[in-house]
Each structure stands twice: as structure tokens, then as C-alpha cells.
Amino acid sequence: MLRALRFSRWDHSSPLRLVILAKERRAFASNVVTPLSLSYTVFDGPSPQPPLVFLHGLFGSKNNFQSLAKKLVLQTGRQVLTVDARNHGSSPHSSLMSYEAMSADVQLLLHQLHLNRCVLIGHSMGGKTAMVLSLQRPELVERLVCVDISPSETSAVTSFQAFLAAMRAVNIPRGLPRSTARRLAEEQLRSTIQEPATRNFLLTNLVSSEDQFMWRVNLEAISHHLNEILSFPDFQTPYSGPTLFLGGSKSEYISSNDYPEIERLFPEAEIQYVSNAGHWVHADQPQEFLTAVCNFLELPPP
Incomplete structure (x- = not known):
């Protein structure tokens, strides 16, 4: 496991940041999206800490994370949710497939479950959805884990x-x-x-x-909507919470070319790579994945 970078440069409480954040929220609100009620599975844990919410990648489903969810409940005590994105698994289908729409779906789910804060763990498309939600509604996200994905174009x-x-x-x-x-x-x-x-x-x-x-x-x-899924929406205001970008050492989805944009949008980010893992890090090296997530959860806030 390699720790490549840690960023911390943005004045999170500046008036300028608050003005920009308000403008971005109004811009997203102007694009009316009707959120869908998503299918999900809950794995209960005794801890009162915010739950872990898993968001899968393209062609995936909530079932991808069930065995990991059970182990994380045992290791952290936290409640864990695995979620089907729209147009995937048992969730409803829709002609709309954008990150703004998928973020709105997860926000609706958190509201339905009366969850004020959570830890978002997203793989690939789910990681981009988690980033968008964190950038839109940072008060909902205690921590963010992006698995083998960056806030950049990934079509190549x-x-x-x-x-x-x-x-x-x-x-x-x-x-x-x-x-x-x-x-x-x-x-x-x-x-x-x-x-x-x-x-x-x-x-x-x-x-x-x-x-x-x-x-x-x-x-x-x-x-x-594939071109839209492979791209990433434009944001100016960063997410200031603890963030882990967890890539596979044999994957090209998080490269050094992505570091500047990660630093700009996620100034508290750490970047780690799991040895002998490709794009599906959690499937290729499940124990190393669990260790990295648990270690990240134990880090004190910046």
C-alpha cells in the first residue's frame, strides 16, 4: 500500500467559498431532476457513528459489496448500506442517467432513512456519484472513499x-x-x-x-448517456472533508495526470494504491481493501 499524496490548501470557511457554493447549488437546482427511490440492503451495526454507504460501478449492483459489508460491520461496528443505482439491480429504470440525477437519488435515500451524515464509498461510476454528492452537499458526508476513479474524463x-x-x-x-x-x-x-x-x-x-x-x-x-458517465461535471467549490482515493496498482483509472484535479476539488485527499489489484480493487484484493478503508475511518479529522 502506497500513500502518494495528501493535500490541504483551501480556506474552508472563507466567505468566497460560501458564495461559490450557494451559486453552484442554485445552478444544479435549476436543472430539475426527479429522484428515484433506490433499492438497498442494510447491514446493521451497534455503533452510533455515521453509516457506510456503498455505491457500485457501471454494470454492477448492491450485491457486489455484500460480503465486504458484513465484514465491515464486524470490524467497525457501523451500519452499512449497499445501494443499487438507477438503471441497475433492483432499482427503477429511467431514461435519465446523469451524475446529478444519481446524486439526487442517494440524497433522497438518506432523507428517507433519516440519515444526516454518512461515509460514502463509491467504486468507478459510484465513486463519481459519491464525489458529486460530496461537492453538492458536503454537510451530508463525513468522509469519502473513491475506489479506482478520479474526477476526470475516463473514456481513454x-x-x-x-x-x-x-x-x-x-x-x-x-x-x-x-x-x-x-x-x-x-x-x-x-x-x-x-x-x-x-x-x-x-x-x-x-x-x-x-x-x-x-x-x-x-x-x-x-x-x-455513456459519454456523460465517462466525464465529470464542472465544480469550482471543493469538498473539504477527509477523502481517500484508493486505486489498483495495475489500473490506469487514477494516474498522476489526475492529481491536480484531485487536489483542486478534494484538498484533504490521500491517494493510495493496492498492490496486484486492477480496476475492481475490492474484488481483486478484498482484505487489503478492507484494511485501507478501516485505517482511513480511524484517522482523526483534519
Whole structure:
């Protein structure tokens, strides 16, 4: 585990910061978004400290973090929530797929659960959603963990367009048993997606409905908004809370080119890399991931 940087430069209480923050909130409010009620799972813990809220990445679901959530409850005592984003898992589908919309969904969930503060832990797309929420509503976020993602354009390091095309091309006849349907889908994905672990991850989205197998993730909405998902909204006001950017040493999603923007928007950030981990850090090295998160939670506030 390597600690690369720690930033601390912004005067968090300056009048200028408060004016800019108010202007940014009015700008976002002018873009009317109807938040959706998200599907989530709660893992209860005895601690009165703010809960941990996990936000998954593109093509993921709340199930990705269940085993880690249970271990974090035991290790920290905190309540842990795993959440399905809109157009993913068991959450509602919508034609809108923006970070402002996904942030609004999580804010609605926190309001519904009467949670005034939380620790946001987001992977990839979920990490960008967590960043946007932190920048919009910093009073809701005690700490922030961004897993293998930065507040920068990520189209150059992704294969998501190829994944979408391969998934949309899958054709499964009606009436097949699940094992046959899954094998057929995997065979059709293999020509485009050579990595077995990636194919198996995408196949977690294959579900049966009325004698027909289909993708539970909204491929149409994601395809339409993919450029927006791979980018990041413009912000001027930083989030001043404790922040951890946790990357995989074998991944390109957090590079030295991203450090200036991380420093600008998250001046209290630390950047760490987990050895022998790729983009799915929590799946590649779960114990190292847990250790990094628990150590971060124990750090005193700046």
C-alpha cells in the first residue's frame, strides 16, 4: 500500500467559498431532476457513528459489496448500506442517467432513512456519484472513499463501449433453462470480452422474466448517456472533508495526470494504491481493501 499524496490548501470557511457554493447549488437546482427511490440492503451495526454507504460501478449492483459489508460491520461496528443505482439491480429504470440525477437519488435515500451524515464509498461510476454528492452537499458526508476513479474524463482507459455493444448483441431464445441461457450468453460475449472474470461480472446482470432471459441493467439509457458517465461535471467549490482515493496498482483509472484535479476539488485527499489489484480493487484484493478503508475511518479529522 502506497500513500502518494495528501493535500490541504483551501480556506474552508472563507466567505468566497460560501458564495461559490450557494451559486453552484442554485445552478444544479435549476436543472430539475426527479429522484428515484433506490433499492438497498442494510447491514446493521451497534455503533452510533455515521453509516457506510456503498455505491457500485457501471454494470454492477448492491450485491457486489455484500460480503465486504458484513465484514465491515464486524470490524467497525457501523451500519452499512449497499445501494443499487438507477438503471441497475433492483432499482427503477429511467431514461435519465446523469451524475446529478444519481446524486439526487442517494440524497433522497438518506432523507428517507433519516440519515444526516454518512461515509460514502463509491467504486468507478459510484465513486463519481459519491464525489458529486460530496461537492453538492458536503454537510451530508463525513468522509469519502473513491475506489479506482478520479474526477476526470475516463473514456481513454475504459472498454465500456465494447461491453455495451457485446451485451446488446446477445440473443437468447425463449424457454431455455438458466444454465443453458448463461452458457449461451457467455459464448456470445467471449468474442469481444476475452477476460473470464469480466464476462462473469457482466453475466450477473442476466435475469429471467416471463420465460425470457434479459439484462436487468438498462443498456439503452447507459448507451445514450455513456459519454456523460465517462466525464465529470464542472465544480469550482471543493469538498473539504477527509477523502481517500484508493486505486489498483495495475489500473490506469487514477494516474498522476489526475492529481491536480484531485487536489483542486478534494484538498484533504490521500491517494493510495493496492498492490496486484486492477480496476475492481475490492474484488481483486478484498482484505487489503478492507484494511485501507478501516485505517482511513480511524484517522482523526483534519
